[in-house]
Amino acid sequence: MERTLVIIKPDGVQRGLIGPLVTRLERRGLRIVALKMMHIGEALARQHYAVHEGKPFYEPLVEYISSGPVVLMVIEGDGVVHMVRQTVGATDPAKAAPGTIRGDFGLSIGRNLIHASDAPETGKQEVALFFEDDELLSYQRDNDRWIFEQ
Ligand code: IDP
Ligand code: MG
Numbered sequence: 216m217e218r219t220l221v222i223i224k225p226d227g228v229q230r231g232l233i234g235p236l237v238t239r240l241e242r243r244g245l246r247i248v249a250l251k252m253m254h255i256g257e258a259l260a261r262q263h264y265a266v267h268e269g270k271p272f273y274e275p276l277v278e279y280i281s282s283g284p285v286v287l288m289v290i291e292g293d294g295v296v297h298m299v300r301q302t303v304g305a306t307d308p309a310k311a312a313p314g315t316i317r318g319d320f321g322l323s324i325g326r327n328l329i330h331a332s333d334a335p336e337t338g339k340q341e342v343a344l345f346f347e348d349d350e351l352l353s354y355q356r357d358n359d360r361w362i363f364e365q
């Protein structure tokens with residue numbers, strides 16, 4: 216089953232947007248199988264964003280993501296990586312479409328509120344970086360037949 220890692224970044228938490236941002240994902244019908252808060256330390260931040268090492272925004276990015284508590288979520292389901300990226304919107308909130316999280320809540324690329332894995336393989340790696348297997352819950356939802364045609 217495909218999984219994606221979502222992080223409500225420190226600006227989302229500081230701005231009191233945990234509820235509204237979770238709601239955006241939840242109301243679409245996406246299934247959350249893990250959710251927790253933590254303060255990401257510098258070493259973990261560097262690891263999570265290792266792919267961007269050497270880019271001009273890497274150091275500020277590490278500082279940003281480790282600057283305060285975040286909310287981490289795992290979402291599971293067929294095609295969730297793409298669907299969550301759609302709902303999150305383009306990296307730069309100034310360019311993100313209205314109706315997306317970044318397009319509706321943000322203005323600048325260095326404070327874009329939320330992270331979502333960019334491919335199924337990345338999702339697998341990122342989930343493993345932040346969650347133990349036994350933190351991922353397996354459960355049925357009674358309303359799935361009203362979200363998915365069966
Ligand atoms: P993504 O979060 O949409 O996948 P990435 O290109 O993977 O975007 O970049 C990771 C994060 O780095 C972005 O979400 C944003 O917080 C930050 N970032 C990316 N490009 C820039 C930039 O040009 N200036 C400042 N921060 C940036
Ligand atoms: Mg990315």
